[in-house]
Amino acid sequence: MNKNMKKQMKKWLLLTVGVVAFTFMLSSVGFAGGESAENYGILSIVPPILALTLAFVTRQVVPALFLGVVAGGIITGNFDIVGEYLIPSLGSEGYAQILLVYLWCLGGLIGIWTKTGGAQKFAKWAGKKMVRGRRSAKFFAWIMGVVFHQGGTISTILAGSTVRPICDEAGVSHEELSYIVDSTASPIATLIPFNAWPLYIAGLVAGTIPLIPDESAGLDLFFSAIPYNFYAWIAILFTFLLAMEKLPFIGSKMKKAIKRVKETGKLNRDGADPLASEELTDLDVPEDYNTTLIDFIVPIGTLLGVGVIPKFIVGDMYIPQAFMLSVLSAMVLALFKGMELDNVIDGFVDGAKGVTIGAIILGLAVTLGNVSDSLGTASYIVGATESIIIPVLLPAIYMVLCMFIAFSVGSSWGTYAVMFPIAMPLAYAVNPDPTFITLCFAAVTGGSIYGDQVSPISDTTIMSSLACGADLMDHVYSQIPQASVAAGISMVLYTILTAILC
Template structure:
């Protein structure tokens, strides 16, 4: 940052601290309950999101949200109360070691072997003939890697980025396609962990869903009515072929820029992917082949995904680690010396440092919001707005807000489903009505997770595709919001007609 910007952030910091102390010491604090801190529960999430949008600086914005949450909750020592428990948690360790270091290391090795670029060129000869077909290729990979969330964005983004870069697909377009085919497709092609997770949450909540088996059946029955997921997938498909009925102003500018200048990112952008992950340095006398890409990716899919269909388990952590090891072994067997292999891995791991910092702070802010009862407060504050015909649309809007504020769809499911299902059944026990409410919760949570700048899928989409995080958020929001708006209209129409 420049000196002037440091001064600006210093005054912002002083203002946030002073304001947080003021809020925690006056009447607002009287609203706190054993479950939440009243309207103060919203402050950390709203503050972080607002600063991120205004300043485009995600790291200090997230940090200030954590600081504000610590003051409001009375845990002023945020290091002991939030940072150490969050950054030292098994969940963040998995993100750091598996999704970031192994991902970065794997891509770093590919910059030494040229494996990903070789595959991209080979696939390009089969499918890609220009910008539009390159974007379709990205959409197709997003659909094929339908495990949802982080793994989908990593697999799809790292696979298609080289060919999309070659065909001048802006990183805003690519990150939107990758992000918008990650979680949405996971709820439409449910050969993953999503159905079982949600079935466990809804089991026993209403007489229509007495156990997990019926909850699983309910999930499959609701797929046709998951309007947001269907529209999101359709919008990205149409964007790929440049036939989208609506494209936001910033996305249009990105498309125009890359066509006229060839610049994949805007001037002044700060991509999450460092140069270590974008520049290929294949050693002399090393012959790149498809094996450099196929063996690591085959290991990743073979160990991580295929067992799901055979034994009902997924071994994602093991798969990522083994894929890096196999990439190293393949390069070594083909003649690359160990120093070059290690250099590639280390450069790749360094290249995802900023992503690791942002994800660490996002995890911490999520824990701060949980300690303040942010999601619980939002649900309690809005539960009085019950109009039967509008309930599915209300559920969707509420889940959009919660997931956007806390950056997770699964966390939103955990809060909403145990509340939403009994309320929907009490309002109207008709199975179709309950199904529509169920689908609305599913789709609304996906929207919030997909669009939030503190969501892991949003961050990893930007990281894998080489985009500036806030550029990705700004260019994705208009299309996703239109899809969400259409979904709420459809829920209202279906509820009025069928229930």
């Protein structure tokens, strides 16, 4: 064990002891003032805030998330962290699907492509046909983000895995690529409603106020609010302008990434820890294997044909089946073209190994989300701020509140579930005007997307980094400035429109 590793272990050991002691102290002195049956008072926000702070300060996400879970166990008195939180979270159906389908199938597919060379072959072909450099490669990534508009994990994986080889070939930094992929995932899903988002949100707002008596009225509200979903529109515009290299404001981290890749060709900074390991990026094509475009087109075509196209035909999507069939098609094709079974299996295994760190981070993020649920984190935040009611500022206040909640819990849908049943009745009590209600509705939608997008414990943030080969915290740091400017502009627009129209 080298000196640097010993130093790091000592630092985290001391930090762990400090976190445990601090949390015990807060709990023992009854610092949870305002505690109710629904939450633990101000202690409710300690685990997510602690995890997020440590992740930003140390750039070490795994121990930061784990310490957040530990703090939650201390606050609730459930000291059996493994039995109470980790096992139920990691054994949940939702995490199992993400692990088996999105992580292992995605990793396995990319691993097989390192054996067949299919993705790289497509990258070279696309480069000749439509990509002329960094700008056109980024525009292609933006187009794919818009096309794969299902939102969240699905969009980031589909878009990221498709465009990464092309953008790598064109010299697009992984910070730029992961921002484009992440910022065209959930935002576009709320603007092009051919997905599950409208029905989910309509179900949450149905019956909350007289203007929304049922789910049909909720759907009408969703569609009528699309023009006012300012954050989503601006986020999509910003990624387009970044792709075209016309964005007037770019944060310092993103500027450094752009300068680095232009001057050195390095897709990640020195010392970065990409979620996609070398097993997913290094080619190992057997000498006697003839790589063709079909090695890329068949798996991707299967993925789209089974997972997305049925949405427009029968109104349903078959995402888990699509990913598994995509991997199987890549395997069968490679075997049919003469690759030995051992090479095919090695490619799949190497690819699955390559996403291990992403699976660990995502598992801990899911666990921390469940800890936050048990503490009533979201209900405490809402209760602590609902007294701040200035009618003209209410949409902007809703947006800030949703930004903070979604950032803390790493979920836009989870934020919707908490906020909409409270936000709609409160807005109606303040001003029953339909336009005012629509603006408040759109603010909740956009604010939740922002918080989810920039949170390092969000599945979309993690999967964007994984699919694009970026360091998770580099992705977070480099996208926050642009996303925050978009959110700030949105809040100003909500305030102006509320003053004028309501």
